[in-house]
Amino acid sequence: MKLEAYLEKHFGYTQFRDGQKETISEIMAGNHTLSMLPTGTGKSLCYQLPVYMMNKPAVIVSPLLSLMQDQAEQIKVRGEKRVVSFNSFLSFEEKRYALNNLHTYRFIFVSPEMLNSRQLLAGLKKLDIGLFVIDEAHCISQWGYDFRPDYLNLGPVRKQLGDPLTLALTATATPAVRSDIIKELGGDEFTEILSSVDRGNIALKAEKFSSYEEKEQRLLTLVKQLQGPGIVYFSSKKTAETAAAFLQTQGNGRSAFYHGGLEQEQRILIQQQFINGELDLICATSAFGMGINKENVRYVIHFQMPMQMESYVQEIGRAGRDGKESAAILLYLEGDEGLQLSFIERELPAINQVKGIVHYLKSKNASSGEEAARLLQKDDIGALFALNEIQLRIIQHMLLSLHDLQDLKLIEAEMISFVENRKEGKVKKLRTLLSWIHANTCRRELITRYFHQKIQQKPEQCCDYCGIDLEGFYQKDPPENPAEFRPIFDWKEELIEMLVPGRNE
């Protein structure tokens, strides 16, 4: 049977999207594969279909709880019942049940922390794993834009599982990050499937401003004129909130803000409203978007620049997944990079914090890296040295990779140089994005060049350098009076309608 026949049989589609067929062919040929597919092009199909074809289970490692839940849910909504997710949501009994019945599942989702569980690992070892999938694989690279120390454990885990056939998935990774992924996973040979990072249906534009008020006014004009739905990205929670409030008072009723500080249920509601078309505009931080399947986002505006090109490409990639014309507009005010610089500072431990930690370990006579890492966990060190969670995890990870702690002076130097290198790397990436904003050449070409690729074909609506007509993205008939947020409602009628539809009539 041809791949297309399997596709139709299991999913009802007749055609593969860009990169899917290539990836699946490699997997079915038994090759470890690293696939770089743009967000929203159906990455999960690349492991779902082989599971049915091989009739063997897949173990899927996913970095974010919400992402894992969403993917598991999407598979379940399709009618597949043999899905399990190992994460902190599982109760003790549920975990035990799932562990005892591990062989019955087709799709086993695990968080990287869960892979530390000996029981789970022992259970997985007994399975005939068809495919080991690493979603958002760039998280394994410390040079990736979303480094997660927990991911570094995946190499050893993979080895323990007996080097199963592996698929590493990512949306955006530079050649350096890709080779880092392969190296960290144990150095086996990987076939790379790279679909273009270029999204021809997204027009690119950067606009520069000399005052905040000007930029803010421009945002207002844009969201009034542009055809929604749209997402506006901000770097800080506070700005996202105040901007949403400002836009609402200016008549953009169907908008809301979204960030990681919101209670989980409130976040789900906003997400769901946006997907269902009950909202036209989301003012969000980068926390918004992962795992959200919405095809018809028409524009993405960056009110503040992201930290690097990878995040930028990822975020604008949430527009136009249906293939229709969409716009990505970045608004830049001189000095905007300052905020990102301060984030970089905050993400990494400072030199004196590293020194403090080393001094502390010396006083505790820690003998091995493992012991040291444990010490840091137990003693509530974070508060003592004013380290945030990410900083602490980075330090713990550095310690874990050490065998003995004989020469603490040397270790201190190593840690400091790690921090400095990483900081330098990040600042360099920020500068690259900054120069992209100021560039006087085709923006699309620059993006593809950044990922060492070439454009196949320049679209008509390319970028502000090549010339675009933003009016093409305006609403055809802007509503004269924006509708009320929601009509007055009768609570009783509504409740009856929910539970006993038809009784109202």
Next chain:
Amino acid sequence: MFFMKRVKAMVDNFLEALILKCLQKVNGERSISGTYHLLKGKKSSQTIQDSHLFGINRFFGIYPNINREELNSVIQKFVENGLAKKLPNNNYAVTAAGMKELEHYFKKYPFPVHVNGWDIQNTGVTFWKRLSLLIQTISNLVRKQKGFYPIQKDPGIQKWIKNYISGQKLSRQDLGAALLKELLPLLEEVSSQEREIFVLRLSSSKRTGLTYAQIAQQLNLEETYVYFLFVNVIHYMITNIKSEKNLYKYLSILLEGAPVAEKPITLSTHTTYQYLLNGVDKEEVARLRNLKVSTIEDHIVELALTDSHFDTSPYLQKELEQEIASIAISNQTRKLKEIKERLTGNASYFQIRLVLARYGEKI
């Protein structure tokens, strides 16, 4: 900047009023951390005891989303506006102006009377998660719509609802009607604002539920007040369902096995309790459990707070108990040192705390 012009009020929202209220009740005898843990619902002996001692156990765990920075900045604002002042011991007390503001504020926005964080605890959260998912599910099932995105992501809750629905003998239509019949009278009993909030929060096959902020905007209320009114409805429902289970056949099932102990004590306290029940004295419990005697004493105070039948006589003679209680009541004080100094005889701080635990709310 995106700032909107606003007349500066003394207390900007209901949450702030609640924080000020906590400061007033605690009266400078505990640090801000105490209020933080109270609103978060930290299950430590200290937090549980204090919440009873100062008569604020209804606020226990009712705003788990609070963060420290937010709390600190609110208190900073109180100080700047003269509503609270810093004491020499670094704690805060409410000023006369603060008292006036509190009175004024709660007159305008009465404190939701059914809110009872201590009695209801996590049951409220579980009940809402189950109920909202149940209603969403039924709303989809009766329209024969399959494959919707559940509004509650917790797999435990999802599985529970699945079992609930498949475990009922009623058809889905009849189950919807039965739930409606139980919900309507409950909602008729709360204010019109409250039932609107409740229904707006629900998700159905036709629309997604609204967030607190969106409801606030629609009903022209303030966001945190919407939140507390919502909690009020939920707590009202639970209290009624619990007391008349036969009237709420289908809703009462939603309360079953909700993760809350009948006696919400810490695990460690529970262990101590088991020893005490077996006649082991507190020094021996400390030795057996490898804990300090003072820790065991904390547990005993906690037990006295949570269980009105807990026997305190092994630690306290009746006369001493009465003397301590009368000093505390007549002088309107909970200050251990002050009480100790006024006593004719001798008493340990442990014994005084034990009495305060018993009489806490009368003082």
